[in-house]
Amino acid sequence: MSEEKKPELSRRQFLKSVGAAAAVATVGGAAGLHKGHPETVGSPASVTPQGVGERTVSLNVNGEVHRLLLEPRMTLLDAIRDRLGLTGSKRVCDRGTCGACTVYLDGKPIYACLKLAVDCEGHKVETVESLAPDGKLNAVQQAFVNHDSLQCGFCTPGFVMCVNHLLKTNKSPSLADIKNACSGNVCRCGTYTRIFEAAESAAKAMREGA
Amino acid sequence: MSEWNDRSKTKYVGQRVTRVEGPLKVSGRAKYTYDIQLPDMLYGAILGSPHAAAQVKSVDISEAERMPGVKAVHVVAGPGTNLRHQGQDVAAVAATTEQQARDALRAIRVEYEVRPHRVITQVASQDPERMEPFPALSDEAQTALRAADATIEGSYSVPVRIHTCLETHGCVVRWDGDDRFTMWCSTQAVHGVRGGMAQNQGVPAGNVRVICEHMGGGFGSKLGPGSEFAVCAALAKKAKAPVKLMRDRHTEQLTTGNGPDAHARVRAGARKDGKLAVIAADCFGTSGYSAQWGMPFPYVYRAETRAVRSRPVRTNCGSDAPLRAPMHPQACAITEQVVDELAYALGMDPLELRLANTDGVRKQQFELGAKLFGWEKRNPKPGSDGGRFRRGMGVGTSAWGGGGGPGSRVELTIHRDATIEVKLGTQDLGTGTRTYVASIVAEDLGVDISQVRAMIGDSDFGYSGASGGSTTTASVAPAVKTASLEARRQLFEKAAEMVGQPAEELDARDGKVFVSSDPSKSITFAEVCSRLGVAGIVANGTFDASLQQGGVAGVQFAEVEVDMWTGRVRPIRVLAVHDCGYWMNRLTTESQIIGGVIQGIGMALLEERKMDENTGRCLNPDLEQYKLPGPWEMPEIVPHLFETHQKVAGIGEPPVIPTAGAIANAVFHASGLRIRHLPITPRKLLEAMDERV
Numbered sequence: 001m002s003e004e005k006k007p008e009l010s011r012r013q014f015l016k017s018v019g020a021a022a023a024v025a026t027v028g029g030a031a032g033l034h035k036g037h038p039e040t041v042g043s044p045a046s047v048t049p050q051g052v053g054e055r056t057v058s059l060n061v062n063g064e065v066h067r068l069l070l071e072p073r074m075t076l077l078d079a080i081r082d083r084l085g086l087t088g089s090k091r092v093c094d095r096g097t098c099g100a101c102t103v104y105l106d107g108k109p110i111y112a113c114l115k116l117a118v119d120c121e122g123h124k125v126e127t128v129e130s131l132a133p134d135g136k137l138n139a140v141q142q143a144f145v146n147h148d149s150l151q152c153g154f155c156t157p158g159f160v161m162c163v164n165h166l167l168k169t170n171k172s173p174s175l176a177d178i179k180n181a182c183s184g185n186v187c188r189c190g191t192y193t194r195i196f197e198a199a200e201s202a203a204k205a206m207r208e209g210a
Numbered sequence: 211m212s213e214w215n216d217r218s219k220t221k222y223v224g225q226r227v228t229r230v231e232g233p234l235k236v237s238g239r240a241k242y243t244y245d246i247q248l249p250d251m252l253y254g255a256i257l258g259s260p261h262a263a264a265q266v267k268s269v270d271i272s273e274a275e276r277m278p279g280v281k282a283v284h285v286v287a288g289p290g291t292n293l294r295h296q297g298q299d300v301a302a303v304a305a306t307t308e309q310q311a312r313d314a315l316r317a318i319r320v321e322y323e324v325r326p327h328r329v330i331t332q333v334a335s336q337d338p339e340r341m342e343p344f345p346a347l348s349d350e351a352q353t354a355l356r357a358a359d360a361t362i363e364g365s366y367s368v369p370v371r372i373h374t375c376l377e378t379h380g381c382v383v384r385w386d387g388d389d390r391f392t393m394w395c396s397t398q399a400v401h402g403v404r405g406g407m408a409q410n411q412g413v414p415a416g417n418v419r420v421i422c423e424h425m426g427g428g429f430g431s432k433l434g435p436g437s438e439f440a441v442c443a444a445l446a447k448k449a450k451a452p453v454k455l456m457r458d459r460h461t462e463q464l465t466t467g468n469g470p471d472a473h474a475r476v477r478a479g480a481r482k483d484g485k486l487a488v489i490a491a492d493c494f495g496t497s498g499y500s501a502q503w504g505m506p507f508p509y510v511y512r513a514e515t516r517a518v519r520s521r522p523v524r525t526n527c528g529s530d531a532p533l534r535a536p537m538h539p540q541a542c543a544i545t546e547q548v549v550d551e552l553a554y555a556l557g558m559d560p561l562e563l564r565l566a567n568t569d570g571v572r573k574q575q576f577e578l579g580a581k582l583f584g585w586e587k588r589n590p591k592p593g594s595d596g597g598r599f600r601r602g603m604g605v606g607t608s609a610w611g612g613g614g615g616p617g618s619r620v621e622l623t624i625h626r627d628a629t630i631e632v633k634l635g636t637q638d639l640g641t642g643t644r645t646y647v648a649s650i651v652a653e654d655l656g657v658d659i660s661q662v663r664a665m666i667g668d669s670d671f672g673y674s675g676a677s678g679g680s681t682t683t684a685s686v687a688p689a690v691k692t693a694s695l696e697a698r699r700q701l702f703e704k705a706a707e708m709v710g711q712p713a714e715e716l717d718a719r720d721g722k723v724f725v726s727s728d729p730s731k732s733i734t735f736a737e738v739c740s741r742l743g744v745a746g747i748v749a750n751g752t753f754d755a756s757l758q759q760g761g762v763a764g765v766q767f768a769e770v771e772v773d774m775w776t777g778r779v780r781p782i783r784v785l786a787v788h789d790c791g792y793w794m795n796r797l798t799t800e801s802q803i804i805g806g807v808i809q810g811i812g813m814a815l816l817e818e819r820k821m822d823e824n825t826g827r828c829l830n831p832d833l834e835q836y837k838l839p840g841p842w843e844m845p846e847i848v849p850h851l852f853e854t855h856q857k858v859a860g861i862g863e864p865p866v867i868p869t870a871g872a873i874a875n876a877v878f879h880a881s882g883l884r885i886r887h888l889p890i891t892p893r894k895l896l897e898a899m900d901e902r903v
Contacts, residue, residue, distance in 0.1 A: 086238070094458065147367055152376065
């Protein structure tokens with residue numbers, strides 16, 4: 001009996017380490033803005049290990065609290081997409097390279113594919129859907145449309161989230177600031193220069209509007 | 211015979227019109243196949259072969275079938291199947307959650323008899339049976355080489371590149387009965403998939419409905435029903451529930467297509483006046499196991515004597531698929547470097563040599579591009595910029611068809627409430643199809659574009675062909691125009707009674723139908739519509755060859771900066787001069803040109819599929835080791851639309867063609883180092899510097 005339990009224990013150890021690793025892997029490698037948030041950065045011992053099977057998790061997404069029954073290994077991305085039907089965030093690389101799944105955790109951009117849903121309890125999650133709740137585009141989104149900063153559009157929500165966060169923290173970004181903020185995101189159709197234009201124009205519009 | 215609108219008077223057609231689906235895409239509300247959720251939908255997953263070459267001995271799915279949440283297990287490669295490459299479909303599972311499906315894949319026991327493999331083209335091409343002495347030159351070619359004023363000899367290559375569509379290949383299948391199903395899929399051909407799926411599922415074509423509202427990139431790899439479509443249909447049938455099966459990134463990179471590599475050993479000669487006298491080459495590359503390979507070499511430029519041998523090399527790698535201008539960028543990158551080297555060997559300006567070997571539109575584009583780019587400021591001596599950071603300029607060219615073809619059927623309805631529906635079964639790959647469909651109609655009927663609903667991406671709408679070869683716009687736009695003009699005719703007939711003037715004297719603009727000679731005599735579009743019968747106005751459209759024309763040329767100029775300490779290449783600016791006929795939408799046309807240049811930068815500096823000969827496996831089937839261009843590689847990109855005629859032509863593929871060659875030449879001009887094997891990585895440049903010292 002105790003023999004059979006062994007793999008189970010090591011699995012828990014594994015999950016612990018995954019939880020800790022996910023916490024420090026955040027969007028935009030170069031951007032100092034995107035450091036892991038204090039709650040999950042710390043010694044692994046502070047993380048409660050989770051076993052197999054489903055458990056109830058409360059997720060605060062776009063200002064609404066949802067109680068979901070899900071496996072502890074489920075990523076935040078899968079939870080918001082498959083359980084909440086918020087499909088704006090995309091899975092492309094599934095390992096923290098491309099930024100298509102970018103959401104905000106307590107206001108900071110993270111890769112939702114690298115975050116377990118259970119680790120988000122007690123935190124505020126915002127997805128791309130939160131930027132235009134009533135269908136009215138915000139300044140960044142409108143600039144993306146105006147400058148044709150999208151082609152197939154699959155990477156677009158991730159870029160919108162990145163640029164939107166940048167402009168919240170930097171009212172007059174340089175081109176290098178913009179490139180830096182977008183450096184954790186990938187576009188395959190090739191719209192980067194259009195995205196830079198949109199970011200510059202949205203910043204201007206926001207400065208003038210303010 | 212019809213004509214396109216005079217662009218100096220248009221509101222939409224040919225202007226900068228933002229995408230009609232833009233708001234959906236920036237707000238995350240656009241539904242891609244990957245976003246489809248149906249009641250009771252299951253998740254599918256595919257088990258791929260871990261081996262590059264193996265025979266399946268047995269497949270045991272009994273344990274997988276008992277796993278939690280599993281509703282169906284499907285064996286694709288039964289005992290006796292020969293597997294030809296890593297990742298090839300072996301078996302698949304549908305389960306309540308995606309994690310459960312993946313767990314069950316791990317419980318499938320497959321016994322393989324591993325066979326010998328070859329995965330690296332150069333290694334596979336050394337097969338004794340394939341070895342032939344090079345150059346096996348004809349007497350004529352040898353004579354021409356001896357007679358040339360300058361000759362060069364070199365070995366060049368472009369590696370295998372992977373499409374890397376951000377939305378992986380996949381679909382959702384829902385059976386609506388024993389012989390009827392609906393599928394949502396990420397595809398470049400809704401009608402083509404319908405036909406293919408009806409056939410492989412053994413159901414009548416009319417019983418299959420294929421929907422693709424938005425799709426996350428194809429680049430040529432989503433032209434037909436992929437193997438995962440049939441697998442998904444089988445799982446859904448077995449499980450008696452809808453199944454969503456999207457490939458994971460790993461098998462996406464391994465199995466859904468790639469752009470073949472190209473290797474060429476070249477000898478070439480030119481005469482003093484720059485005319486290409488002779489090009490001899492031994493070319494080879496791999497398209498995977500199929501062993502069908504060829505490239506248009508030499509590209510564009512013609513030599514008086516051509517002795518080119520082309521041979522396919524069979525490897526145990528995933529099959530190729532058309533990749534944005536199949537084999538053109540490869541042929542271009544090699545040819546452009548060869549002619550560049552000849553120019554330097556002759557002591558001639560590389561642009562002068564090109565001018566000596568081109569004519570017509572392309573020659574005009576070279577001349578215009580040189581002027582716009584400031585080519586004359588270029589120091590003729592390569593690597594002459596002293597110091598750490600050295601700049602250089604290079605140039606390349608493209609040729610493409612891009613004309614349209616018949617088949618598209620458009621149905622346009624003007625409703626009594628003054629809204630308009632246009633339906634056709636084409637699809638939007640991100641090129642802006644919906645937007646120009648709506649623009650054409652809004653222009654001719656004089657209404658606001660928001661009144662026009664362009665409905666595409668559904669096989670229940672009229673036929674339209676696959677989006678490949680840059681043929682979509684030139685095929686679709688003429689059919690929409692035909693329907694639009696017919697609707698306008700009917701609208702004016704109705705309005706003529708109301709304004710008391712003959713239909714021929716009417717025009718439409720800003721929501722009004724008015725008398726051309728006296729705009730004060732008018733009636734609103736809405737009022738005309740309100741008097742229509744319940745059926746409204748219905749107009750159909752088919753292809754009109756007089757509205758399109760194929761055959762486009764393009765040239766690109768690139769400036770780069772080479773860091774002589776680190777070997778890093780930084781693209782500074784690219785000027786892309788492209789002939790695209792009568793463009794439908796200036797904004798989206800430019801976006802496509804920019805996108806082509808950016809993919810070309812990837813090819814020049816970053817992209818390369820890496821295979822391991824020992825294990826037969828791919829070393830970078832992911833996004834962190836398969837390098838795509840990112841924000842920091844971006845130069846200033848200036849698209850220049852070069853108008854040659856007033857007919858529609860395609861522009862999807864041409865702009866990806868010249869970039870890599872232009873950049874490779876710019877790197878040489880900057881550094882004096884010729885890197886003949888793409889991508890031009892810092893390591894290769896540093897090694898070349900070492901050799902020179």
